Amino acid sequence: MSKPEKLKPGMAQLLVEGTDAKKFCIWAYEAYKFKNIQVQDFGGIKDLDDFLDMIKVLPNYEKIPAILIVRDAEKNPEGAIQSIQNSLLKNGFSVPSEPYSYLPGKPSIEFALLPGNTNSAGKYCPGALEDLCMLTVNTEPILKHVDKFLENIQREVILTHFHKSRLHSYLAVQNKFVGMKIGEAAKAGAWDWNHPELSRLKKAMLDIEQAASSAIEETT
Numbered sequence: 001m002s003k004p005e006k007l008k009p010g011m012a013q014l015l016v017e018g019t020d021a022k023k024f025c026i027w028a029y030e031a032y033k034f035k036n037i038q039v040q041d042f043g044g045i046k047d048l049d050d051f052l053d054m055i056k057v058l059p060n061y062e063k064i065p066a067i068l069i070v071r072d073a074e075k076n077p078e079g080a081i082q083s084i085q086n087s088l089l090k091n092g093f094s095v096p097s098e099p100y101s102y103l104p105g106k107p108s109i110e111f112a113l114l115p116g117n118t119n120s121a122g123k124y125c126p127g128a129l130e131d132l133c134m135l136t137v138n139t140e141p142i143l144k145h146v147d148k149f150l151e152n153i154q155r156e157v158i159l160t161h162f163h164k165s166r167l168h169s170y171l172a173v174q175n176k177f178v179g180m181k182i183g184e185a186a187k188a189g190a191w192d193w194n195h196p197e198l199s200r201l202k203k204a205m206l207d208i209e210q211a212a213s214s215a216i217e218e219t220t
Contacts, residue, residue, distance in 0.1 A: 002040075002041050002042055002043035002047060002051060003051075003054060004040055004051060004054050004055050004058055005038070005040055006058070006059070006060075007038070007055070007058050007059065007060040007061060007063075007064060008038050008060070009060045009063040010036065010063055010064075010065065010212060010215055010216050010219070011036055011037060011038040011064070011212060012036055012037050012038070012064070012065055012066040012067070012068065012208035012209060012211055012212040013037075013038055013040060013055070013064055013066070013067045013068070013107075013208075014029075014037050014038065014039045014040070014067075014068045014070065014205065014208065015040050015041075015042045015048075015051065015052075015067060015068070015069045015070065016039060016040070016041055016042065016069075016070045016071070017041075017042065017043075017044070017045065017070065017071040017072060018041060018043075018044075019041055019183070020129065020181055020182040020183050021041070021070060021114075021129050021182075022039050022040070022041040022183070023181075023182065023183020023184070023186065023187070024129060024133075024182050024183050024186045025039045025070065025205075026039050026183070027183065027186040027187050028186070028193065028198075028201070028202070028205065029205060029209075031193040032193065032202060032205065032206070034205060034206070034209040035209075036209055036212035036213055036216065037205065037208060037209055037212065042069075045071065045074075045080075045083065048069070048071075048083075048084070048087045049087045049090055049091065052087055052088070052090075052091040052093065053091055055067075056091065056092075063215075064107050065106075065107055065108065065208075065211045065212045065214070065215035066107050066108040066109070066110070066207070066208035066211035066212060067093070067107050067108070067109055067110075067208070068109075068110045068111065068112065068204055068205065068207070068208045069084055069088075069109075069110075069111040069112070070111070070112045070114065070201070070204075071084065071111075071112075071113065071114070072113075072114050072127065072128035072129060073113045073114060073115070073124055073125065073126050073127050073128070074126065074127075074128065075126050076126070077113060077123065077124035077125065077126055078123075078124075080113055081098070081099060081113060081124070084111045088109060088111075093107075093109050094108075094109045095109070096109060096110060096111060099111055099112055099113040099116070099124065100112055100113075100116070100200050100203065100204055102204070102207040104211075107211075108207075108208070108211050110204050110207055110208065112200065112201055112204045114127065114128060114129050114131070114132050114201070115127040115128065115129070115131040115132035115135060115197070116132060116197070116200045116201060117135065117197060127163065128163055129182060130163040130164055130166070130167040130182065131163050132197060132198070132201070133167055133182060133185075133186075133190075133191050134163075134166060134167055134170065135195070135197040136191045136192040136193075136195040136197055136198060137170070137190070137191065137192060138197075140170075142170070142173060142174070143170065145173075146166065146169045146170050146173065147166070149169060150162070150165060150166060150169060153165075167182070171185055171190065174190075176188060176189075176190075177190050
């Protein structure tokens with residue numbers, strides 16, 4: 001189980017699921033030129049309860065203006081939403097009614113579900129960070145060859161983590177990104193930070209960045 005890092009006074013907290021997501025989000029806020037966000041890895045899905053509980057007793061907690069929680073939708077987006085809401089409620093935080101809904105408070109609260117896209121009925125799609133990354137490069141010509149390769153592979157092998165296989169196949173056929181993990185690829189410029197599919201996550205990060213900026217202005 002991950003333990004919270006020392007809280008930086010006045011910094012909004014971006015809590016993410018896993019090391020890859022942490023590195024990805026660090027390079028995302030660098031790309032967006034945000035300055036007042038501290039990214040922390042809360043560990044696995046089941047660790048969020050304890051992580052939130054530990055944050056509340058850390059020094060400088062009262063100086064934290066906002067918290068954004070980011071996790072994968074996995075196969076059950078509605079279950080993922082309920083899980084985050086239950087963790088917030090259990091720990092006495094405000095509970096947004098839906099993903100990407102900013103709830104002002106002390107601290108302000110928001111949560112994001114990845115990949116963050118919705119279907120024709122307005123329901124959040126299953127998936128993970130890997131799917132979001134691939135959505136940002138969905139017009140790359142090389143993708144049709146990657147998908148054809150994976151289609152052929154699946155005639156012989158059942159790919160139990162298809163989203164990971166697709167992402168790493170895409171990276172593996174480009175000299176600049178071969179062998180990289182998501183965070184490393186983010187640093188190297190593999191993902192289109194201005195792609196519309198990233199707009200929801202960018203807006204959520206902007207929400208807590210602005211909360212932190214406003215808090216800093218009030219103390220100066």
